[in-house]
Amino acid sequence: MTIHTERLAALRAHLATLDLTGFVVPLTDEYMSEYVGDYAQRLAWLTGFKGSAGSAVVLADTAAMFTDGRYTLQVREQVDAADWQFVQVPATSMADWLRTNAREGDRIGFDPWLATVDWVAATERALADVGAALMPVDANPIDALWTDRPAPSPAPMTAQDDSLTGRTSADKRAAVGEWLAERRADAVVLTALDSIAWTFNVRGSDVARTPVALSYAIVHADGTAELFAAPGKVGEDVARHLGNAVTVRPMTDFAATLGRFAGKRVAADPDRAVAAIHEALRRGGATVVAERDPTVLAKAIKNPVEIAGHRSAQARDGAAMARFLKWFEETAPSGTLSELSASDRLEAIRGETGLLRDLSFDTISATGAHAASPHYKATVESNAPILPGQLYLIDSGGQYADGTTDITRVMPVGEVSDEMRDRFTRVLKGHIAIDTAIFPDGTLGGHIDGFARRPLWEAGLDYAHGTGHGIGAFLSVHEGPQRIGAPNYPGGGPLEPLRAGMMLSNEPGYYKAGKYGIRIENLLLVVECDIPGGDLPMLAFETLTFVPIERSLIVPALLTHAERAWVDAYHARVEALLTPLLDNETAAWLSAKCAPLS
Known part of the structure; x- marks a missing residue:
């Protein structure tokens, strides 16, 4: 047993x-x-x-x-x-x-x-x-x-400087107050940890890979707030950062406080505030206003400071990825690497920047059949050697104070099959279709999801996950409400209209059970797109991730002229952005990787 x-x-x-x-x-x-x-x-x-x-x-x-x-x-x-x-x-x-x-x-x-x-x-x-x-x-x-259940993390909160957030906490809370006034509500309960981190410009280390602190908050219509956290979590520096308009209270006071709103209208998100919170408010005599957390959309639409920070983080992370891919290409054919040793090396390279706060999620380092599980995580027990003839997939990211990154690349180890190259090219075609999409303002992510799947559908193939997720600004690597995914594919939640300033991943894939897996992932920024003579306000994507895509896996004959031009233009931008950040040897390697398709 x-x-x-x-x-x-x-x-x-x-x-x-x-x-x-x-x-x-x-x-x-x-x-x-x-x-x-x-x-x-x-x-x-x-x-x-x-x-x-x-x-x-x-x-x-x-x-x-x-x-x-x-x-x-x-x-x-x-x-x-x-x-x-x-x-x-x-x-x-x-x-x-x-x-x-x-x-x-x-x-x-x-x-x-x-x-x-x-x-x-x-x-x-x-x-x-x-x-x-x-x-x-x-x-x-x-x-x-669960007798040896770990205790919740006691790690202290930290302040996120306004120079990185682009907006003060007071400004954000005032906006929440205006939102409450529009709904004739007196207060809102914030329960999502990233919402609290964003609203108060604080971060933490209570959840692995996600810089949040265990806490609850109640924001009132006048912009004042109560922040509930375990004793010792909010130090004097964070208290000063929060200011006099925020009252810090023990976490043990939270449930009782919910019962003190008799006759008041209190907003609570039905998707983010648990049933116990709704019930406590009702028992206390409050009228519960079931509305989406007012910070969700505001957090998703990045301001210019957050966008600039993200671009800096992406360039830094891209240079680290280039160093890793060069090392991998030179080392893997020896047969001495394993899934864990490869992911450890990438984390070490990222750490050498001196700015890495954490990974943004547990790295998916998967070779051969393991890569056919989209969210595979290598363990000591499952750790597999990386052998010739295999495809190696690495999906990884970093948490930096100025941005959160997420990228997937696939590398061949020695010679791989024509089928693998065909599937890789079809995934790339879908990736390009999303990257180059132009669509009306207000388009749902699900409306363009099929763009990525069409090259696979034409071969009777598909993948069982969404095509893109939102991403935070030194926050959660998976951030809603935006996503690219049709309702019949995993991804979760109702679809949200895409708006300028949102960031999303672009990550179509293909997985052959027991054999191999392929995914190509970059991050994108939704931007306004002015089309002379057009009738509608339009949106498009700006590419944020710049790391070479393995050219030896591409079948040029499967690409259209426009797709080939995209690959060459993308690689030219990769080389121009990363070369100043690399040593001469890695820069020379990168130049060869970014050469035009033959």
Whole structure:
């Protein structure tokens, strides 16, 4: 019996003592974060699944793991099929599965600090259809069993200087106050950690790879605010940075404070503020105004200072990537590299800039079949040698004070197959189609997603993930609300109109199970596009990432004249931007990599 089988049995036994026949285990924290601290990794503790998106349901005689297409292979490698069914979303939702598998009289528990109000309502309806009930718990039953559960991070907050943010916290809070006045609301509860970091111009190190601090905030209509954090997290320097209009209070005061808004109108985001917060406000006599967090869109539309900082971070990161790719090309054919040694080398090179704060996510360093799992993470147990004949994929990024980066490149190790080169070129064609797209202001990301897929569709191929995600300014590497992805592909959330100032990734791919994976990723900035004689305000993309794309994997005959011109022009810009940042030997290597296609 494995440790995770034992834990599943222990959870079922403990649920019985609570008069529960089941329990829901999401991969999130009380802030509805995508990436969570070690203390909130309950799903991994129970199942062994190490992906960044998923959930589980445990019933008395069955259990199910819910993941999307990014984790089809990974979940089967990490989770015991003898204990768990594997259910793919969005094809089958958790509510649909419960409607089929729950029994009359079931009492299925959930943690109201880890669930949204909409999820609760949908799940209650599904269970009611079969005569079962969804039951909130006062304490998460997994925490009673997880005896060596890590404590939340005690790391202090830090101030993000206004020279890097482009706007003061007072200005941002005043804008929130105006938003509240328009809705005749008295206050808004901010719960998303990146929203709080952005609003107050603070950062932290409480979540690996994401510079945020565990906290809640309430912003009032007059622009004043209350910031709730653990004792010692807000030092004197940050308190001075926040100013007298922000009151710092202990985290333990937060729940009680929610009950002190009787007769007031309080805004809370139904997607970001958990069900427990909505319920506490209602119990206290507040009228809950269900509105999207007012900082989400403002944070997504980068100001000129943030854009300039991002360009600087991209150039610095691009030079580091060039140094790494040169090293890899020279070293990999020896057969001495592994997935972990390669990713370690890239992190070290980034660190040599002296400005790296952290990686922006755990590096996806994947060779051969491992690259067919889009979110594969190499471990000591899975670490594979990088061997001739394979494609090596590295998806990585850095956190710098002036910007967050995210880039994917694929390198051949020795000779690779014609099929690999064909697929690589089709992915590149899709990448170029997004990069060069021109579209009306207000276009949804889903409207252009098919541009990237068409070259693959023409060969009967596709990829099971979205084409692009938003990105933060020294914040989360995955930032909404913008994205490029059709509703039937994983990516999450309703689609948002694209607006000038938004940043997105452009990362089509192709994955052949058991063989190889391909993805080409750059970051883009949405910009206004003036078309003389046109009737509509139009938008386009400005490329932000400049790192060579492996020319030996390109089949020129598959490219149109315009696509070939794009590749040559892109590489000319790569060489011009990076050469001044490189030593002579690396600059010479880069020049060869950026030569025009023959």
